[in-house]
Amino acid sequence: MTEIGLNGSDRIKSVAMLKHVIDQCFRDISPSCMVCTDPDCLGYIWVLPEEEGVFLDIGARTVQINGSQGPIFIDNYPRSADGNLIIDPKQTRCPYRDNNGRCTVHAARPLACHLYPLGIQTHPTEGYVWALHRDCHYVRAKEREGNIGELLDELYGIIDRLDPSVSAQIYEVYDKVEAISGRDGESTYYILLPLTRSGTVKKNSLAKGSYKTHP
Numbered sequence: 001m002t003e004i005g006l007n008g009s010d011r012i013k014s015v016a017m018l019k020h021v022i023d024q025c026f027r028d029i030s031p032s033c034m035v036c037t038d039p040d041c042l043g044y045i046w047v048l049p050e051e052e053g054v055f056l057d058i059g060a061r062t063v064q065i066n067g068s069q070g071p072i073f074i075d076n077y078p079r080s081a082d083g084n085l086i087i088d089p090k091q092t093r094c095p096y097r098d099n100n101g102r103c104t105v106h107a108a109r110p111l112a113c114h115l116y117p118l119g120i121q122t123h124p125t126e127g128y129v130w131a132l133h134r135d136c137h138y139v140r141a142k143e144r145e146g147n148i149g150e151l152l153d154e155l156y157g158i159i160d161r162l163d164p165s166v167s168a169q170i171y172e173v174y175d176k177v178e179a180i181s182g183r184d185g186e187s188t189y190y191i192l193l194p195l196t197r198s199g200t201v202k203k204n205s206l207a208k209g210s211y212k213t214h215p
């Protein structure tokens with residue numbers, strides 16, 4: 001494993017650094033994951049272009065939708081009889097999660113997996129915003145225990161230190177993911193803007209396209 005030396009005020013200039021500080025921030029998440037009964041590791045698990053090589057090197061599979069500039073996902077999609085992808089987040093369990101709920105590609109898992117329950121959402125007035133899922137067992141436990149403020153402060157610190165080049169890379173992929181994800185409906189989050197506030201975010205609607213699997 002690569003050691004990353006980083007102190008609490010350093011700017012986060014790479015995806016690897018971001019993974020490191022997020023893992024530190026969610027260092028006490030495991031007990032919640034062990035007792036969580038929600039379906040997990042489902043849906044649109046995106047992979048940054050710079051992460052794909054590591055992922056393929058361990059024998060995992062990805063799929064790229066809408067041509068060579070399209071978003072890349074862990075290939076967890078079933079196919080219809082005519083070979084098209086069936087993009088239904090409820091049917092798309094990650095193939096790298098074992099029957100005991102463990103991630104079998106843990107060291108190579110993409111940023112999207114490190115980040116959860118933190119994610120990016122499209123806010124009706126603010127554009128892209130970082131958002132903490134309040135439907136996560138861990139976040140609910142922090143709320144119950146009165147420790148949510150500490151967690152939000154730590155996440156603010158991370159987002160503040162994110163180099164714009166890293167955010168831009170993530171937003172670019174998120175933009176493409178949103179264009180095909182077809183996730184309708186509303187969810188409740190802590191929206192990580194300069195002022196903490198709870199809110200609902202309406203997700204974008206569906207647009208589909210072609211795909212190519214890797215390798």
Ligand code: SF4
Binds near residue numbers: 094097098113
């Ligand atoms: S790569 Fe691992 S953590 Fe990510 S969705 Fe798959 S099983 Fe879950």
